[in-house]
Amino acid sequence: MxxxxxxxxxxxxxxxxxxxxxxxxxxxxxxxxxxxxxxxxxxxxxxxxxxxxxxxxxxxxxxxxxxSMCRAKALHETQDEVWIEAESGLIMDELIAQLADMDLRGMENLSHIPGTVGASVVQNVGAYGVEAKDVVKTVYALNRETMKVDELRAEDCWFGYRNSRFKSEWKDRYIVTRVIFCLFKEGHLCLDHGGLQSVFAGVDVDTLKANDVREAVIRIRRNKLPEVGEYGSAGSFFTNPVIMSSEFAKLQTLYPSVPHYDTSAGVKVPAAWLIEQSGCKGMQVGAARVWDKQPLVLVNTGGATSADVMLLAEQVQNRVKEQFGIDLTREVLYI
Ligand SMILES: Cc1cc2nc3c(=O)[nH]c(=O)nc-3n(C[C@H](O)[C@H](O)[C@H](O)COP(=O)(O)OP(=O)(O)OC[C@H]3O[C@@H](n4cnc5c(N)ncnc54)[C@H](O)[C@@H]3O)c2cc1C
Missing domain, CATH: 3.30.43.10 (Uridine Diphospho-n-acetylenolpyruvylglucosamine Reductase, domain 2)
Structure with missing residues (x-):
């Protein structure tokens, strides 16, 4: 230690x-x-x-x-699946790179998301139609009340959109130490997301390997998102709001082209679209700026203070609220 x-x-x-x-x-x-x-x-x-x-x-x-627990090992294998146990400190993208090299499928759409295995289940990270919950089987976490490591089944972790029980009821109780993921040997490549659909239009999905999807995801992300180390950021600053169908119907009357996705909880509207339509693209406070290529991301262009970022976030929230009557919720944790 x-x-x-x-x-x-x-x-x-x-x-x-x-x-x-x-x-x-x-x-x-x-x-x-x-x-x-x-x-x-x-x-x-x-x-x-x-x-x-x-x-x-x-x-x-x-x-x-x-x-600094950074190991991963295969635990068990069937004809279709391989179960991998990864420790909490391992960089998620390093794990995904290794799995994709072995053509083990299920996590390739999460490529290039910064962060560790432990946080990936806390956050239920997601991108391009896949979330961590789709591959998580079991989470091992140190229970701070009993000081014992508990084995937690995925279904008990209440995974939701960028959410889990580790962020609510279990917030100060558990520190994740290991995660078991279930990967697939064949099939299971998810190309549902629009960005990937256009890259692979006309391609027979059966000819693709995990690494083809991983590389496409990385290319798309590099075109849209700030590279870690080049600009400071925490990725998407806000979550995509989910609104009631009645509320959405009114919005669609005013803005017929509003993009949206139906979910079991209501209609999800991309926060990036709301922010852009509110005229926030390129808005700046001090050295904090709304990222031009993806307005859901607030960046530190160099020397920004947290006050700059917080004020910019508040201004974006106010503009969206004024124009659409929708509250944007922060994804980024203020410490
Ligand atoms: C450029 C960029 C792009 C991004 N793109 C995406 C994306 O596409 N999709 C997405 O979902 N996210 C994205 N993110 C957000 C971020 O990468 C994820 O939320 C990631 O899971 C955070 O991992 P971390 O290790 O940095 O966690 P941290 O930021 O260090 O921690 C996040 C939370 O998890 C808790 N935590 C961390 N480790 C543990 C542990 N072992 N046990 C219990 N709690 C723990 C922390 O206390 C905190 O509450 C992006 C961020 C950036 C900077």
Missing amino acids: TIEKDLSLFHRHTFGMDVRAAYWAEYQSEQELTDLLQRFSDRSVLPIGSGSNMLFTKDFDGVLLHS
């Missing part, structure tokens, strides 16, 4: 805020995590992976707990 005091977080999260943490502690096993929690029982602790879904609004006065 390593413990660092009064550490700059500039390189430890993706928004590039110039803030510090009182403690940064890394663990290499579940036992070390238990030891750290006991040692810092009088301080506030927060698990952190790559810090790619966080905005530090000020210095952090507690302990940031970072997993």
